[in-house]
Amino acid sequence: xxxxxxxxxxxxxxxxxxxxxxxxxxxxxxxxxxxxxxxxxxxxxxxxxxxxxxxxxxxxxxxxxxxxxxxxxxxxxxxxxxxxxxxxxxxxxxxxxxxxxxxxxxxxxxxxxxxxxxxxxxxxxxxxxxxxxxxxxxxxxxxxxxxxxxxxxxxxxxxxxxxxxxxxxxxxxxxxxxx
Numbered sequence: 001x002x003x004x005x006x007x008x009x010x011x012x013x014x015x016x017x018x019x020x021x022x023x024x025x026x027x028x029x030x031x032x033x034x035x036x037x038x039x040x041x042x043x044x045x046x047x048x049x050x051x052x053x054x055x056x057x058x059x060x061x062x063x064x065x066x067x068x069x070x071x072x073x074x075x076x077x078x079x080x081x082x083x084x085x086x087x088x089x090x091x092x093x094x095x096x097x098x099x100x101x102x103x104x105x106x107x108x109x110x111x112x113x114x115x116x117x118x119x120x121x122x123x124x125x126x127x128x129x130x131x132x133x134x135x136x137x138x139x140x141x142x143x144x145x146x147x148x149x150x151x152x153x154x155x156x157x158x159x160x161x162x163x164x165x166x167x168x169x170x171x172x173x174x175x176x177x178x179x
Contacts, residue, residue, distance in 0.1 A: 001176060002059070003027055004035040004094030006109040008102035009042040009069070015132040016101045017043065021050045023098070023129065023165035028054025030169065035093045037086070038062035038078075040071035043100065048074070061089045087112055096172045097126045101134045114158055118151065125175035126159045127168045135161070 007020065020043055027034060028051040037044055038060025048058055048071055058074040063086045067079050080086035087109055091097070099110045116122050128135055139161055146155040162168035 001030075001032045001095045001172065002035050002093055003032050003096050003098060003172065004090050005047060005098045005100060006090075006102065006106050006113075007036070007043050007047060007100035008106060009037070009039045009044045010103070011042045012101065016134070017046050019129060019131040019165050020047050020100055023047070023100075023168060024050025024056075025054045026165055026169045027051050028056030030173075031056065033057040033059055033075075035059045035061065035090060037066075037090075038071060038074065039066060039069045041069055043102075045071070047100075059093060061086055061093065083108075091116070091122060091124075094124060095176060096124050098168055098172070099126070099128045099135075101129075101131055117158060118153065125172055127171055128159050128161050129165065129168050130161055130163050 024047040034048065034051040034056055036047065039062065040048065052058055058071065060071055060074045060077045061080060062070045062077065063080050063083055070077055078089060080089055091113065097113055099106065113126060117126060130136065130139065142155055145151050151158065160171045162171060
């Protein structure tokens with residue numbers, strides 16, 4: 001599986017790096033490919049290191065203005081001209097999407113992916129890895145959107161909330177029939 005992961009490039013503490021590292025190790029041991037923003041800093045580096053050390057492949061899709069932060073030694077690195085092209089290429093190369101902790105960039109990527117799915121422009125499974133309860137508020141907001149009629153399909157068809165890395169990967173493998 002080619003698994004796109006949206007996540008922060010910030011240096012974060014163990015409550016966020018531990019689940020990211022665990023997911024990366026599971027991904028690599030499963031023989032999957034990480035498709036990610038290509039940066040070799042912060043949480044992006046933690047995940048890329050974990051996947052590579054566990055035997056998985058790395059496909060980075062960076063953007064021109066961040067090209068100085070790309071990871072040397074990735075199996076493949078693509079440099080997009082802007083963020084819109086980058087998001088399109090990440091989705092195009094992915095069989096599934098995992099959203100990890102992050103800031104405004106991660107939230108932008110997540111909402112765009114969910115909006116595209118909502119309109120039937122892709123049917124790829126999307127998992128939100130809720131490390132240390134980071135997305136509890138967003139989960140509550142999504143439930144309110146569903147309850148009040150803002151979502152044209154059930155929330156559980158739009159996104160799966162996983163509390164632990166093993167649950168995230170198990171959901172993806174089951175969704176895509178690769179168990």
